[in-house]
Amino acid sequence: MLDLSFESFKSSPGSGSLSIHYNSFSDYLSEAIMKIVVKNRGGANVLPDGILLSDSATVKDLKEQFHVLKPKTYPSRQRWTIPVKTEGSAGTHQKPTVLNKDDQKLSDYGIVDGSTLIFKDLGPQIGYSTVFFWEYFGPLVIYFLMYLLPTRLIYPSYDGPQTDKSLTQTLAMLYWVGHYAKRIYETFHVHRFSHATMPLFNLVKNCTYYWCFAGYVGYFVNHPLYTSPPLMQTYIALGCSLVCQLCNYKCHVILSNLRPPGSTEYVIPKGFLFNYITCPNYTVEILGWVGFTIATQTLTAGIFTLVGAGQMAQWALGKHARLKRTFNGKNGMPKYPRRWIMMPPFF
Amino acid sequence: MNVKQAYLFSYNAALCSGWAYVFIHMIMTCVTAVQSGLSLTSPTTLSLVWESVQVPLKVSQSVAIMEVLHAAFGIVRSPVMITATQVASRLWILWGIVCLVPEATTTSVVSLTSNTVFSFELSLITLLTAWCLSEMIRYGFFACKEANMQPYIMVWLRYSGFLVLYPLGVSSELAMVWLALPVIRMKKPLSIELPNPVNFSISYDVICILAVAAYLPGFPQLYGYMLKQRKKTLSSTATASDVTKKKTA
Secondary structure, three states: OOOOOHHHHOOOOOOOOOOOEOOOHHHHHHOOEEEEEEEOOOOOEOOOOOEEEEOOOEHHHHHHHHHHHOOOOOHHHEEEEEOOOOOOOOOOOOOOEEOOOOOOEHHHHOOOOOOEEEEEEOOOEEEHHHHHHHHHHHHHHHHHHHHHOOHHHHOOOOOOOOOOOOHHHHHHHHHHHHHHHHHHHHHHHOOOOOOOEEEOHHHHHHHHHHHHHHHHHHHHHOOOOOOOOOHHHHHHHHHHHHHHHHHHHHHHHHHHOOOOOOOOOOOOOOOHHHHOEOOHHHHHHHHHHHHHHHHHOOHHHHHHHHHHHHHHHHHHHHHHHHHHHHOEOOOOOOEOOOOEOOOOOOO | OOHHHHHHHHHHHHHHHHHHHHHHHHHHHHHHHHHOOOOOOOHHHHHHHHHHHHHHHHHHHHHOHHHHHHHHOOOOOOOHHHHHHHHHHHHHHHHHHHOOOHHHHOOOOEEOOOOOOOOOEEOHHHHHHHHHHHHHHHHHHHHHHHOOOOOHHHHHHHHHHHHHHHHHHHHHHHHHHHHHHHHHHHHOOOOEOOOOOOOOOEOHHHHHHHHHHHHOOHHHHHHHHHHHHHHHHHHHOOOHHHOOOOOOO
16 A cells, blocks of 8 residues: 555644545545644644644544644644534523544544634543552552561551551451452453543642552551550451442443444433442442451541542432433333432432 | 722721720830840830730731631632631641740740841841831721722832831741741640551641741742732822722732
8 A cells, every 4th residue: 555644645743734634545545634623622723734644534533633733742742622613592501422433534524625623631630540550559568568567667656566467457458458459450450441541730730649648647657655446346347348349340341342443422221230329339338448447447447438438429320310311211222220329329 | 988988998907906006005015125235126015016016916927827817718819718818827837836935935036147347136126117007008908998089098008018018027927936946846736646556646846947947938929929910000000099909909
């Protein structure tokens, strides 16, 4: 195949207008080119000469071409929307269409020669898996080190006798480390993320949350002055937590198999606990941490559980609302069944 | 003048007077002490100052909680969170540091230099000076605004006082924390100890250090912002009556 990629047509960086991208030889032959006007949300022109693309260009082509013209803005940083028509009945607030399907043709969105597209720079991006790994790896290491390292190192102000960790403390550590090891496993082998990247700042934000709480909980459970609750309490509570973790894993597997590969369509979840609750993965996750709190009888574990539950409740509300809105029973769409959002019997 | 303006005028005028009262009493006590041969950094002077002002000080500073309510109910156009943070930090220093361990904070100084010829000490007196003057200027400015008067001197003070008073205030507050910490570590107020059934502990000294770490980085930013505001306001006002810019409380 003749190499008619933009490399051979590319002019000096920054000029913009003379780079043309062809998907294939037949595209070159048909030579239908369209020019896209690129504006930002303030209305200013982002590229003075616009972008030149083939008629059959896809969203991916658009992003790659823009990256050529603006090297710092790699494709995952780009957000493209079709401007909303401002005329029309007063008060109708239309949400602009986002070009988020990489392999969709621009023409399928109704974009033709001379169309305007709105560009937004999402800022530095980082992969979902990368963030998940680091935010889960930290707590695993931090808690483990607090358990393993000599008492005088972790608790310098403590000057009592140096004792070994109790059975409760050991069981708690195994649960904690096992939990985060499970999460890391799921990140690479179970979860299917609908977005490839997230803003870089999220790495800082998420790691701060997880790592600080790991320290805050680990400090007290592994403390030399830690008081264990009755062993039976620990056994029963951790047993329940373990069951919850297994349920949580099953929920994650169900979620990852919900959509056919590559699809980003919503599907009504079915089976197992999903028949009764919209986000049962959160339900069992929270109950698992409740079990951990009871097993260790540590206040900061309870605080960690509450804060996590609060965040998950927010996410569950959003998901529940989205599913109800999408599956509204009209236009042939099934109606979303009556289900608890996250925590029967109240929520 | 409508009800809101009358109320705000009274509020600001009252607080301005309250802080003026604190300031005048502090000055009078200092003058008396110096006349009796005491230095401004001696524990006796500082204790005398504290005794003479502690009640009006506590009242004037605590009443500032009203400003959070003013912002929350929209009586004043200030962001609630920012007002709440400012009032909270003042109340923490007053009640959580100075009043909590007065044996340390109202009797000692922090020397900034080891030079015996020229030295500067941070103490209760520098704290009160910074607080009183900045509050008098602030409340005076707002009282005038509610009375639809904006004499240039008030504007100038409002936008220039901070240049000295803000660093003086922040460093005095830090000095108070510095003086208080050893006593807090010893006496352990507001703290929970291990072991206990819920395996929880709180050390007030750690909280103090975290509080300082939280508000210290904001200082350069805030100072820079106020410098910008000063340039903007003072360069555009050649005459008094033109100032109508909205400022946060």
